[in-house]
Amino acid sequence: MGKIRSYEFLNKLYGFLDNQQNQGTYVIEFFRAAGSPYFVMPATYKGRTSEALEGERHYAKDRPLTSEIKESFPNPIDLDGLAAFISKNLSEDKLAACMTEFGIPSAATREKDKFARALAVQFGLFVTSSEDDVDNAVWGIYQTLLAGQPISADDVSGPRNPGDDVYVELEGRYHAADCYEIIHHEWKLQNRGKIPWENRRLVLVNQADIHPRPVQTIIPIPDARPGEHIKIATDIDARGFEGEYECRWEMQDANGENCFPNKRWDFNIRIHVAFNAMAGGEERG
Template sequence: MAFLDNQRNQGTYIIEFFNAAESHYFVMPLAYKDRTNEALEGERHYAKDRPHIQEIKELFPNPINLDGLVAFIDKNLPANKLVACMAEFGIPSGAEQDKTKFAHALAAQFSLFVTTPDDDIDNAVWEMYQILLAGQPISADDISGLRYAGDDVLVEFGNRRHEADCYEIIHHEWKLQNRGTREWHDRKLVLVNQAEIHPRPVQTVIPIPDTGLGEFTKIATDIDTRGFEGNFECKWEMQDADGENCFPNKRWDFNIRI
């Protein structure tokens, strides 16, 4: 909120922000006299304290109107506050400044917040911003909510980035925790962009052992870097027995950069 236009009313901003994403949890009063900060204290209270989070999340569509929210943020973020706002979200000072792509990353981050059961989520704005700067799209479907209600996964942070020589063999391990209320059966980790990258994993489909609630499991593969220089991102999905992505809202959690 600190980065919106100083002339904007916080209450009306929250309502318009939600409406842009196609949530109508808050409704804009028809009369201008009812649009003051005092009259919209409930909406301002959400911005400060975020009460009733799960109730509010459930009234957003899945996926949200990503394009509408991008356009709203882009329009309402003053150009002279862009650098400070980017820094607030962990983007290095030397990064390219593109307000529209940054607005896209912010909207995508908000979508992840809406579709994740937790009250708080990891800040993925810098990672998404880099993807957008590289010319790769991020659509609403890419960050839609999880496939199964109550499902959740924690991918323990480890070495997701590998520096390697040509023809080197990299060993990568994932440690996963079932943090939801649904047991995992017949699941697998699948490399979904093999045609776009040069490194070659020994396994592009890695079975995931049946995992109960709260349990940890480990899976791994070796990856041949082959004889190509460059930066590559191996994109992985946890899929169910039907080949459906279990966690569209955790699109980057399983990925590896080489």
């Protein structure tokens, strides 16, 4: 679904959460659930009106998170607290519409707690990014959770190196193939940060657990300056296997450290392999 800004995210979600007096109190409660003491809830009802909280409500209307506000959140954010806040206030009768609003296909399994956690993880991306508009990764995060792969608070901490950032084109991350095919997958990356990439590589981190396996499990990443676009690719031999698979990757530095623990799902590839008696041995990209 492309990019989304923090205030767009908060505004979308506000329309689906119950027990929220107004956008001002909503922003305060949301921030505090995620661990930020930046805003304090007024003690009196008069202090909680939309007029009294005009400044706060704009963060769910048209104002991006400032650097000062981002720094007020713990690193990582209180992921459990925020997910619990969202789940508590998202009623079952609004769940389907809310999921659709954030790009979840209507046919997807509906699990409110996992969806709430996916939304909390997405908000963590706003806090840790140097920009305010980030990739809308809710669907990818939700798929990761549905697959039984937990996402902890440490996974939503900022990048390993301050000022580092990456954009991964999300199109083409899902492949449907028959069990006679060799799949060709290509990643399109951009160095969105402020530091150059040197001696990095993309590493398959669950190679012992999956079939089919990529031909290359370690892919060198060309050095890239801030703003530069690059492409890397690998082939995946699907022959002889049927089922649903996910290849999990991470970008590592020269010391084998994960450069982006908060974006580990962005590099993943999902594959559905089925037997097709009419298939030949074509390569699909």
